Amino acid sequence: MTPPCPRCRRLAPLRLRVRGHAIHRCDACDLEFVSPTPSPAELTAVYTTGYFQGDGAGYRDYFRREREQVARKSHDRLAALRALGVTSGRLFDLGCAAGYFLGHARDAGFTVAGAEPSAEALAAMDPTLRAAVVPSLDALAAEARFEVITAWDVLEHLPDPDAAVRALRARLTPDGVLAVVVPVLGSTTTRLFPSRWDQYKPPEHLWFWSPRSLRALLADHGLSVVREDIAWRRPARFIDLDGTSRSPAVRLARSLDALAHRALAAVVGPHVVTDSVAFYARVARP
Ligand SMILES: [Zn+2]
Numbered sequence: 001m002t003p004p005c006p007r008c009r010r011l012a013p014l015r016l017r018v019r020g021h022a023i024h025r026c027d028a029c030d031l032e033f034v035s036p037t038p039s040p041a042e043l044t045a046v047y048t049t050g051y052f053q054g055d056g057a058g059y060r061d062y063f064r065r066e067r068e069q070v071a072r073k074s075h076d077r078l079a080a081l082r083a084l085g086v087t088s089g090r091l092f093d094l095g096c097a098a099g100y101f102l103g104h105a106r107d108a109g110f111t112v113a114g115a116e117p118s119a120e121a122l123a124a125m126d127p128t129l130r131a132a133v134v135p136s137l138d139a140l141a142a143e144a145r146f147e148v149i150t151a152w153d154v155l156e157h158l159p160d161p162d163a164a165v166r167a168l169r170a171r172l173t174p175d176g177v178l179a180v181v182v183p184v185l186g187s188t189t190t191r192l193f194p195s196r197w198d199q200y201k202p203p204e205h206l207w208f209w210s211p212r213s214l215r216a217l218l219a220d221h222g223l224s225v226v227r228e229d230i231a232w233r234r235p236a237r238f239i240d241l242d243g244t245s246r247s248p249a250v251r252l253a254r255s256l257d258a259l260a261h262r263a264l265a266a267v268v269g270p271h272v273v274t275d276s277v278a279f280y281a282r283v284a285r286p
């Protein structure tokens with residue numbers, strides 16, 4: 001059955017099937033989504049013990065391998081906030097995992113808080129941060145407001161991102177900034193070889209936006225995007241995806257593929273190799 005697009009209600013045909021889940025696409029909105037939405041029980045099962053360390057869904061060893069990466073990303077993201085004139089105040093991180101970003105934000109001068117449902121992640125967190133972390137957004141005090149709210153790689157996991165953005169918007173101060181990172185559609189991989197895009201991973205990822213449809217999601221809740229940065233990109237995608245082949249022919253082909261993508265990115269634009277974008281939005285002025 002062809003489901004309607006959750007945003008515009010036009011029928012959204014099937015784009016591809018991944019791991020037994022159907023991903024549908026609305027061309028009018030440039031929005032893709034998993035339909036039907038997996039059951040709450042199936043979603044809960046994804047994030048139980050083993051999500052951050054293990055061989056199943058999620059990360060193989062978040063607490064060691066990701067820590068350095070998070071440090072680099074945090075540096076860039078805090079610099080982006082500084083460039084927007086935001087250097088202090090209250091900062092809330094939705095889906096803060098083990099709190100690595102919160103630690104960097106606190107060092108940079110913010111008063112930090114976060115939400116994280118995973119007991120596995122909470123156990124790995126610095127106890128001085130854990131005191132400021134609640135299990136979910138709903139558990140915050142009714143009057144809690146923040147100058148900065150961040151949701152790095154979170155919205156695409158949620159069954160109802162509209163409800164989440166609405167709830168986050170309600171927690172922003174009038175001059176506040178909402179910053180999100182999501183995987184984005186639009187690269188040569190998502191256009192030409194979607195079955196090879198590793199971000200199509202239901203039931204973890206349920207939503208896929210382009211930069212245009214993500215801006216529209218935020219605009220629907222009175223937020224206007226004031227800055228966009230490439231969060232990450234990979235130049236070589238089509239040959240030997242995990243880079244493990246020892247065959248000289250495959251390695252040569254992989255280098256040529258990477259070179260071709262770099263040249264393409266330089267000529268056509270970085271969006272052809274971009275996998276993920278950081279969006280910074282402020283409350284729109286009427
Ligand atoms: Zn639509």
